[in-house]
Amino acid sequence: MDQAEPLRNIIKASAVSVNRPLARVISVTSGKGGVGKSNTAINLAIQFRKQGHKVIILDADFGLANIEIMFGAIPTYNLYDLIYQGKNIREIITWGPMDVGFISGGSGITGLSNLSRDYLLYIIKNLAELDSMADIIIVDTGAGISDAVLEFLVASGEILLVTTSEPTSITDAYSLLKALSRHPRYDSGSSEVKVIANRVAFLEDGKTLFSKLDAVVSRYLKIPITYLGEIPEDHQLAKAVMQQSPVSIKSPGARSAVAFEVMAAKLMDREVGHNRLKRGMEAFFSHILTGKNQ
Numbered sequence: 001m002d003q004a005e006p007l008r009n010i011i012k013a014s015a016v017s018v019n020r021p022l023a024r025v026i027s028v029t030s031g032k033g034g035v036g037k038s039n040t041a042i043n044l045a046i047q048f049r050k051q052g053h054k055v056i057i058l059d060a061d062f063g064l065a066n067i068e069i070m071f072g073a074i075p076t077y078n079l080y081d082l083i084y085q086g087k088n089i090r091e092i093i094t095w096g097p098m099d100v101g102f103i104s105g106g107s108g109i110t111g112l113s114n115l116s117r118d119y120l121l122y123i124i125k126n127l128a129e130l131d132s133m134a135d136i137i138i139v140d141t142g143a144g145i146s147d148a149v150l151e152f153l154v155a156s157g158e159i160l161l162v163t164t165s166e167p168t169s170i171t172d173a174y175s176l177l178k179a180l181s182r183h184p185r186y187d188s189g190s191s192e193v194k195v196i197a198n199r200v201a202f203l204e205d206g207k208t209l210f211s212k213l214d215a216v217v218s219r220y221l222k223i224p225i226t227y228l229g230e231i232p233e234d235h236q237l238a239k240a241v242m243q244q245s246p247v248s249i250k251s252p253g254a255r256s257a258v259a260f261e262v263m264a265a266k267l268m269d270r271e272v273g274h275n276r277l278k279r280g281m282e283a284f285f286s287h288i289l290t291g292k293n294q
Contacts, residue, residue: 026158035162041138
C-alpha cells in the first residue's frame with residue numbers, strides 16, 4: 001500500500017453524496033509578480049457577482065496579503081487557523097465588497113503530512129462546505145513556479161494565466177507552463193489553460209502576444225492553451241487600486257472594467273456543457289493533499 005492510500009480512503013469517506021453541489025474552481029496565476037494577477041482575480045469575482053453568482057476567493061499567495069489590501073478588509077482568521085487552530089470554514093471567510101467572500105491563506109498548507117487521519121478528515125469536510133456556499137471559487141495563486149504554485153495548478157480544472165507584453169513576462173509565462181507540463185501529476189486532458197493579456201495598448205497587441213506564446217508552447221511543450229482576452233492599460237484601474245476598491249465597482253464604465261465583464265461572460269458561456277469544470281473544493285484540495293502524501 002502506498003503512502004497516499006490512507007488519505008484516499010479519508011477522501012472517499014468524506015463524500016456526503018454524489019448529488020452534493022460542486023463549485024467551479026478557477027485558479028488565476030502568473031509567471032512573475034506585478035502583472036496584475038490579483039487584480040484580475042478580484043475583478044472577475046466582482047463581475048461574476050454582478051451576474052448573480054456566489055463567489056469566494058482563496059488567497060493562496062502565501063506570505064502576502066494582496067486580496068485583503070485591495071478589498072480594504074482585514075481578516076480575523078485565515079487558512080492556517082482552519083488547519084491548525086480548529087476554526088471552521090465559516091469563521092475564516094471575510095466578506096468584501098458586493099458580498100464576495102475571501103479566505104486568506106496565512107502560512108499555507110505546509111506540514112499536512114504530519115496531521116492525523118481524524119484531523120485530515122475534519123479539514124476536508126470543512127473545505128467541502130465551500131461547495132454549498134459558492135458557485136465559483138477563485139484561487140489566487142502565488143506568482144512564479146514554486147512547488148506551492150504548481151500544486152494548486154495541477155489540481156485545477158481551469159487555469160487563467162495572466163501575462164503582459166513585456167519580454168520578461170512572456171518568458172516567465174512560458175517557464176511556468178514548462179514546469180506545469182513536466183509535473184508528474186499534471187493532466188492536460190482534464191485541465192484548461194486560458195491566457196489573459198494585461199495592460200495592452202491596443203486590441204491587436206494582446207492577440208499578438210498570445211500568438212507568440214502559443215507558437216513556442218505548441219512546438220516545445222505540447223500543452224494546449226487558449227486566448228481568453230485582453231485588459232487595456234487604464235489609468236482608472238490604477239486609481240482604483242490606490243483607493244483599495246476594485247475598478248469594476250469604482251468605475252464600472254472604465255475600459256478595464258468592461259474588459260473584465262466581457263471575460264467573465266465568456267467564462268460563463270463556456271460552462272454550458274462542461275460539467276468537468278465543476279470539480280468542487282473537496283476534489284481540489286484532496287488532489288493537493290494526496291500529492292503531498294505520496
